[in-house]
Amino acid sequence: MEKNVPSIWKAMEAKGYSRREFMYFCGVAVAAAGIQSSAFGQVVEAFEKKARPPVVWLHFQECTCCSESFIRSSHPIVADIIFDTLSLDYTETLQAASGAQAEKCLQDTMKNNKGKYILLVEGSVPMLNGGSCCTIGGRSALEILKEAAADAAAVIAWGSCASHGCIQAAKPNPTGATPIHELVNRPVINVPGCPPIAEVMTGVVTHVLLYGKIPELDSQGRPKEFYSRRVHDTCYRRPYYDAGLFVESWDDDAARKGYCLYKMGCRGPVTYNACSVTKWNGNLSYPIQSGHGCIGCSEAEFWDNGPFYQHLSSFPGFGIESTADTIGATAAGVTVGAVALHAISSNIRKRKIIQGNMEESVSPNKPDHEIVEEVPENGGDQS
Amino acid sequence: MTRIVVDPVTRIEGHLRIEAVVEGGKITDAFSAGTMVRGIEKILKGRDPRDAWAFVERVCGVCTTVHALASVRTVEDAIGISVPKNAELVRNLMFCTQFIQDHVIHFYHLHALDWVDVVSALSADPEETSKIARTLSNWPKTSPGYFSDLQKRLKAFVDSGQLGIFANGYWGHPAFKLPKEVNLIGVAHYLEALEWQKEVVKIHTIFGGKNPHPNYLVGGVPCSFNLEEVNAINTEKLNFVAKLINDAVDFVEKVYIPDLMAIAGFYKDWAAIGGGLSNYLAYGDLPTKGYAYPEYFKFQRGAILDRDLTRVYDVNGKDENEIKEYIAHSWYKYEGGDTVGLHPWKGETEFNFTGPQPPYEQLNVEGKYSWLKTPRWKDNPMEVGPLARLLVGYGKGNAEIKEVVDEALKKLDVPVTALFSTLGRTAARGLETRLIARWIQEFFKELQDNLKSGEMKTHNGEKWDPSTWPAECEGVGLSEAPRGALAHWIKIKDKKIENYQLVVPSTWNASPRDVNGKRSAYEEALIGTPVAKEGEPLEIIRTIHSFDPCLACAVHLYDPDGKHIHQVTVN
Numbered sequence A: 001m002e003k004n005v006p007s008i009w010k011a012m013e014a015k016g017y018s019r020r021e022f023m024y025f026c027g028v029a030v031a032a033a034g035i036q037s038s039a040f041g042q043v044v045e046a047f048e049k050k051a052r053p054p055v056v057w058l059h060f061q062e063c064t065c066c067s068e069s070f071i072r073s074s075h076p077i078v079a080d081i082i083f084d085t086l087s088l089d090y091t092e093t094l095q096a097a098s099g100a101q102a103e104k105c106l107q108d109t110m111k112n113n114k115g116k117y118i119l120l121v122e123g124s125v126p127m128l129n130g131g132s133c134c135t136i137g138g139r140s141a142l143e144i145l146k147e148a149a150a151d152a153a154a155v156i157a158w159g160s161c162a163s164h165g166c167i168q169a170a171k172p173n174p175t176g177a178t179p180i181h182e183l184v185n186r187p188v189i190n191v192p193g194c195p196p197i198a199e200v201m202t203g204v205v206t207h208v209l210l211y212g213k214i215p216e217l218d219s220q221g222r223p224k225e226f227y228s229r230r231v232h233d234t235c236y237r238r239p240y241y242d243a244g245l246f247v248e249s250w251d252d253d254a255a256r257k258g259y260c261l262y263k264m265g266c267r268g269p270v271t272y273n274a275c276s277v278t279k280w281n282g283n284l285s286y287p288i289q290s291g292h293g294c295i296g297c298s299e300a301e302f303w304d305n306g307p308f309y310q311h312l313s314s315f316p317g318f319g320i321e322s323t324a325d326t327i328g329a330t331a332a333g334v335t336v337g338a339v340a341l342h343a344i345s346s347n348i349r350k351r352k353i354i355q356g357n358m359e360e361s362v363s364p365n366k367p368d369h370e371i372v373e374e375v376p377e378n379g380g381d382q383s
Numbered sequence B: 001m002t003r004i005v006v007d008p009v010t011r012i013e014g015h016l017r018i019e020a021v022v023e024g025g026k027i028t029d030a031f032s033a034g035t036m037v038r039g040i041e042k043i044l045k046g047r048d049p050r051d052a053w054a055f056v057e058r059v060c061g062v063c064t065t066v067h068a069l070a071s072v073r074t075v076e077d078a079i080g081i082s083v084p085k086n087a088e089l090v091r092n093l094m095f096c097t098q099f100i101q102d103h104v105i106h107f108y109h110l111h112a113l114d115w116v117d118v119v120s121a122l123s124a125d126p127e128e129t130s131k132i133a134r135t136l137s138n139w140p141k142t143s144p145g146y147f148s149d150l151q152k153r154l155k156a157f158v159d160s161g162q163l164g165i166f167a168n169g170y171w172g173h174p175a176f177k178l179p180k181e182v183n184l185i186g187v188a189h190y191l192e193a194l195e196w197q198k199e200v201v202k203i204h205t206i207f208g209g210k211n212p213h214p215n216y217l218v219g220g221v222p223c224s225f226n227l228e229e230v231n232a233i234n235t236e237k238l239n240f241v242a243k244l245i246n247d248a249v250d251f252v253e254k255v256y257i258p259d260l261m262a263i264a265g266f267y268k269d270w271a272a273i274g275g276g277l278s279n280y281l282a283y284g285d286l287p288t289k290g291y292a293y294p295e296y297f298k299f300q301r302g303a304i305l306d307r308d309l310t311r312v313y314d315v316n317g318k319d320e321n322e323i324k325e326y327i328a329h330s331w332y333k334y335e336g337g338d339t340v341g342l343h344p345w346k347g348e349t350e351f352n353f354t355g356p357q358p359p360y361e362q363l364n365v366e367g368k369y370s371w372l373k374t375p376r377w378k379d380n381p382m383e384v385g386p387l388a389r390l391l392v393g394y395g396k397g398n399a400e401i402k403e404v405v406d407e408a409l410k411k412l413d414v415p416v417t418a419l420f421s422t423l424g425r426t427a428a429r430g431l432e433t434r435l436i437a438r439w440i441q442e443f444f445k446e447l448q449d450n451l452k453s454g455e456m457k458t459h460n461g462e463k464w465d466p467s468t469w470p471a472e473c474e475g476v477g478l479s480e481a482p483r484g485a486l487a488h489w490i491k492i493k494d495k496k497i498e499n500y501q502l503v504v505p506s507t508w509n510a511s512p513r514d515v516n517g518k519r520s521a522y523e524e525a526l527i528g529t530p531v532a533k534e535g536e537p538l539e540i541i542r543t544i545h546s547f548d549p550c551l552a553c554a555v556h557l558y559d560p561d562g563k564h565i566h567q568v569t570v571n
Helices: A008-014 A019-033 A037-049 A065-070 A078-085 A099-112 A141-150 A159-164 A198-210 A238-242 A345-362 B040-044 B049-057 B066-079 B085-114 B126-136 B144-159 B180-200 B202-208 B235-266 B386-395 B399-412 B422-452 B505-510 B521-526 B538-546
Strands: A054-059 A087-091 A117-122 A152-158 A189-191 B003-009 B016-023 B026-034 B280-282 B302-304 B323-326 B374-377 B472-481 B484-493 B496-503 B553-557
Touching: A054 A099, A054 A141, A065 A159, A065 A198, A078 A198, A078 B180, A087 A099, A099 A141, A117 A141, A117 A159, A141 A152, A152 A159, A152 A198, A159 A189, A189 A198, B016 B521, B016 B538, B026 B505, B026 B521, B040 B049, B040 B496, B049 B066, B049 B484, B049 B496, B066 B085, B066 B472, B066 B484, B085 B180, B085 B202, B085 B235, B085 B422, B085 B538, B126 B144, B126 B180, B126 B235, B144 B180, B180 B202, B180 B235, B202 B235, B235 B399, B235 B422, B280 B386, B280 B484, B302 B386, B323 B496, B374 B505, B386 B399, B386 B422, B386 B484, B399 B422, B422 B538, B484 B505, B505 B521, B521 B538
Parallel strands: A054 A087, A054 A117, A117 A152, A152 A189, B016 B553
Antiparallel strands: B003 B553, B016 B026, B280 B302, B323 B374, B472 B484, B484 B496
């Protein structure tokens, strides 16, 4: 197998890593993937001999937006991933082979790389009616998943479908759509989002392969590297929120100045994702920057979390120091009508000063934005 | 008699299974079955109609945006909202972006490996490749060194023994006809298109915040323009859009179209294969004077029967006698039984799986065999897609469409009837991309002119508040997805969704037989398709891919009596 392309060990050696560090890398990969220590030798051998780690990408109940997002990656670009980083041995979206030849790719990869291949899963698994709601080659999604997960080195759940069930699991969940981590008896890295950001997807994969360990995960199995901050905490429109400057209706004067979309239903305050930092499509924009509130697509059960255009009620743990684990998904309650009553009092005093500066810089002669006077100075329902 | 099991067909979206009969090296019968269901129509019931676009956008992440557009139109039609001119233009820009990106992706990443032999490219002469490439267009990446470097990279990849996405392909199959140098050009542009496609979608990111699945809004678009503000769509962002449009036009005119014409020239025999149905349906899209005036759409609305291009019939989505869905062979039940057809406003979505429990070997095609319903226009099976759109425009005498179609036919030296084929379908997709690349420039110019005149409005909020809505109303949103005619129907009651039905392009094309036993487009197009090499379904996936299926497929071939005389296993 020693061919023109260097193996992981050769690549690490060339970059100055010692054999000891390489063995540590393998050990972490084994531990992180939750595979048995008896398989350690196999993993070392895999990384020593295989130029690129074999990868299997399965599709179940999904819309392929995760695959589409993956190929949008700006850094690294997907051609480099396919040619240099990993060996995408089974992917219904891109592979040349069909039918029996495609099935052979899957079977060969699993058979020849026991405990060594990475399993990527896009889509949820329907559990009602004996699995008849999603079959591939006459086999149920559940059967295919269990077989592929049994000998995988690591399992990554792409997107909200595989992580939480997403839209098909929204009420009344007609097909019994179920996330992957509930079906396989092993740790799963959840990379939620509808879809996840392209560079987050390639970031998770390259984190595992290049740094020799899986990223640290939170209690929901999400890599903290990308899911430890709420969209709201890092949003460039946060100062307007703090100052009480809000869009009140679509395309109003405040919208044309890019004020906060909280009152238009933005889910940024309860959504853990990298959108406002990593942004989308090569760091270009994200929903809020283009005028629409966050719909919370990386959070579990976001489809059933109330209508998208009703704003959130107050919720605890408002500081930017909060993480997903200290607040949890339960914070996403919705209250109808209580428009002015939200937790901004700590910043109310600052508001007039900030607004004054903003208006001065935006429109020196005409401070045309009305201050939100109905918000009491002592802060409404702020806790 | 041979039964070949091909499962799944790859390089498509979703899960589809086709069972077909092969006799004397040709397909004589075929059955198409969707094998995945999510029940999104059931999930929509009771929701806020203004949220529906986000739900239905998740029907498909490949043709992302088209369902969102159809949905906001459906709700606006029901409530009686017209959108500002700028919103129409932004929607059109996003529509054009989607089509250009999706068609290029389809050609290079989903369809090209049916025509381009990657292994053959390894032995191409880079000097010769460069010469050929320079005759195709003045695209800059055509030096011998460029092709030589690419070939070395490809060779190192193959030598590694890990073929990844190219493993077990049909390399060396007798149906591959391209010279090795053209194959190398194909591989080069496969990789270039992969890198370029992530750029053009940035138009979605600017106006809709992200791609896939950018944001839409009932009543307009969510973004605002402000040429005096860094915090809105301003001059810098518009300059970026202009650059992305220019780059897209370049890629289409200098890479996609020259490649398409060059490859088509070597596969003219496929202009006589895969014709299938003789009826075509297009709803039309790209309004220029509002959605209520389809006569001013860039893509026109109409139906063609029996390939008679001299007559284009009117199509009305609201006429309950025109579009109906049948379930005779679909895993659903209607209150009125299996033989009736229902207009989508009266549509029902009640599961009734009667197929074999997985794991199974074959479906009972005499009974129900698919999760897709069977739509019919005036009880006729219809093909939808780029070919249908061009034929409807051609039939209506649309000068722009006639120009690009006639130019291509002349270049390939084939008659207009060559369009009714696998090759015609694939060519039509490229030809309409040329038109869309022109139109997107017109729409952008018009948007700039509007902004110049001080017209900034992007949203009509008059009926945003549900208290302004009637107690009950119904609407239809007719649109075009890259894969063909797309429509949504809604009934709203007490501010909530009472019923929501979608009839998507792949339902028209990939559906099972109707109650009268008439085949739909995939099934009919496979009839007569040759199968040169038992066990390698290259010709089958060529015809299936020419529709750009939004479903992952399985193709089964078996004898007319349903007996599996011989199963070929390919090693």
